[in-house]
Amino acid sequence: MNALPARPSGRNAPTGDLPFAQALQRMLDAVRPLDAVERVSLRAASGRILAADAASPYDVPPHDNAAMDGYALRAADLPAETERRIALHLTGQVLAGPVGGATVAPGECIRITTGAAMPPGADTVVMQEEVEVGDGRIVVSGGHVVGENIRRAGEDLARGAVVLARGRRLLPADIGLLAAIGLTETDVVRRPRVALLSTGDELRGLGERLRAGEIHDSNRYALLAALGRLGVDAHDLGTVEDRPEALRAVLAEAAAGYDAVVSSGGVSAGDADHTRGVLAELGEVDFWRVAIRPGRPLAFGRLGGALFFGLPGNPVAALVIFYQLVLPTLERLSGTEPRVRRRQRARALAAMRKSPGRTEFQRGVLSTADDGSLCVALTGAQGSGLLHSMSRADCFVVLDEARGPVEAGEWVTVEPFADFV
Numbered sequence: 001m002n003a004l005p006a007r008p009s010g011r012n013a014p015t016g017d018l019p020f021a022q023a024l025q026r027m028l029d030a031v032r033p034l035d036a037v038e039r040v041s042l043r044a045a046s047g048r049i050l051a052a053d054a055a056s057p058y059d060v061p062p063h064d065n066a067a068m069d070g071y072a073l074r075a076a077d078l079p080a081e082t083e084r085r086i087a088l089h090l091t092g093q094v095l096a097g098p099v100g101g102a103t104v105a106p107g108e109c110i111r112i113t114t115g116a117a118m119p120p121g122a123d124t125v126v127m128q129e130e131v132e133v134g135d136g137r138i139v140v141s142g143g144h145v146v147g148e149n150i151r152r153a154g155e156d157l158a159r160g161a162v163v164l165a166r167g168r169r170l171l172p173a174d175i176g177l178l179a180a181i182g183l184t185e186t187d188v189v190r191r192p193r194v195a196l197l198s199t200g201d202e203l204r205g206l207g208e209r210l211r212a213g214e215i216h217d218s219n220r221y222a223l224l225a226a227l228g229r230l231g232v233d234a235h236d237l238g239t240v241e242d243r244p245e246a247l248r249a250v251l252a253e254a255a256a257g258y259d260a261v262v263s264s265g266g267v268s269a270g271d272a273d274h275t276r277g278v279l280a281e282l283g284e285v286d287f288w289r290v291a292i293r294p295g296r297p298l299a300f301g302r303l304g305g306a307l308f309f310g311l312p313g314n315p316v317a318a319l320v321i322f323y324q325l326v327l328p329t330l331e332r333l334s335g336t337e338p339r340v341r342r343r344q345r346a347r348a349l350a351a352m353r354k355s356p357g358r359t360e361f362q363r364g365v366l367s368t369a370d371d372g373s374l375c376v377a378l379t380g381a382q383g384s385g386l387l388h389s390m391s392r393a394d395c396f397v398v399l400d401e402a403r404g405p406v407e408a409g410e411w412v413t414v415e416p417f418a419d420f421v
């Protein structure tokens, strides 16, 4: 791990808070993407990361075929002038499916349906709407061009062409492409094994009764849900008491069996905050404290073979850190590049509080003004313990470290959740 880089003096310099962009870069740099491969059936491959380029073993479509229901014929038989009409002898039909022996000789045509392979001799398909059908013959006008209404072999994918590159997260259309090139299985990267735990004597699991001073452990369930959507192999290690020995025991075991460990709580400066101390004992702390709000007391490091993310306990802080820093790092660990965050500009519907010194990720709701421009309003109070401020939101409002308050009507940067949440 690198030592903390020299930092220019500034508002956060004395505390050693790492600027957001530097923290993200250091986390990404610390990753060695997994390269272990497993073969899965195509039915189980959705959302997995492709481990090697997939090339097509043949042309797709494999044969020239009709793009319309109509008649396969030879363009040379037709008159050049649109007004003139001629009759062609109708000799049979070809449907989509196995190819029969039908061929088209001069003066003949064959009935053809969409997707059926072009019979030898024919070079054009005329739509049935443009043809008059009689007894054993059709009447068709001129003005058709050679190759009309034919889909060419290899038009979608040429033989040997790379259809999907290594590192691709397989989407439904990708599964279709792999099926189209005849694959039944594909090689994907093994899923990262990620351990998740919460720390805090006040925390109770689902269904447990609360005594005075206790709360439900909401972080563990929110983070498990977020990890589930990311497609990692998440393991719930439960809630750990605020005792160094208890944390030591759980983290020592986690160090051995996981690619990443995510904890929440116990990273700040309180008397019961042991996460950093135990991480330093059993592994390495790369940095803690990022100039970000919420989520400043983030501890990042290494625990045995695992990356370690010590998220702050406040529920909104834990999720903001997860989406902004942990998610891209886990994407790289999974063998794919972090997805692009499409930042947009939106007009603030009301003023927003902001002091210089930390990058803020406030929670907003997008709307469209009468003139079509994008607008954003905050989801009410932005305290980092107020989980509803996150659950009501559909975007982050990203306010740069250096800037101060936002005035109503000002343009700000937003990150729609649809891209990553």
Ligand SMILES: Nc1nc2c(c(=O)[nH]1)N[C@H]1C(S)=C(S)[C@@H](COP(=O)(O)OP(=O)(O)OC[C@H]3O[C@@H](n4cnc5c(N)ncnc54)[C@H](O)[C@@H]3O)O[C@H]1N2
Pocket: 198, 199, 200, 202, 203, 215, 216, 217, 218, 219, 220, 264, 265, 266, 267, 268, 269, 270, 273, 294, 295, 296, 297, 311, 312, 313, 314, 315, 317, 384, 385
């Ligand atoms: N003297 C200082 N105090 C605090 C600082 C600081 O820099 N100096 N930072 C504050 C900030 S910012 C945050 S965020 C919190 C983070 O502290 P911890 O990570 O040590 O979190 P805890 O103290 O354990 O808990 C904070 C808060 O969150 C609740 N919590 C914890 N875990 C869960 C969970 N799994 N589910 C739901 N809620 C949880 C906990 O009950 C506390 O209310 O520290 C500030 N203090």
Ligand code: MOO
Pocket: 292, 293, 294, 295, 296, 297, 312, 314, 317, 318, 384, 385
């Ligand atoms: O950073 Mo703390 O996460 O603001 O509440």
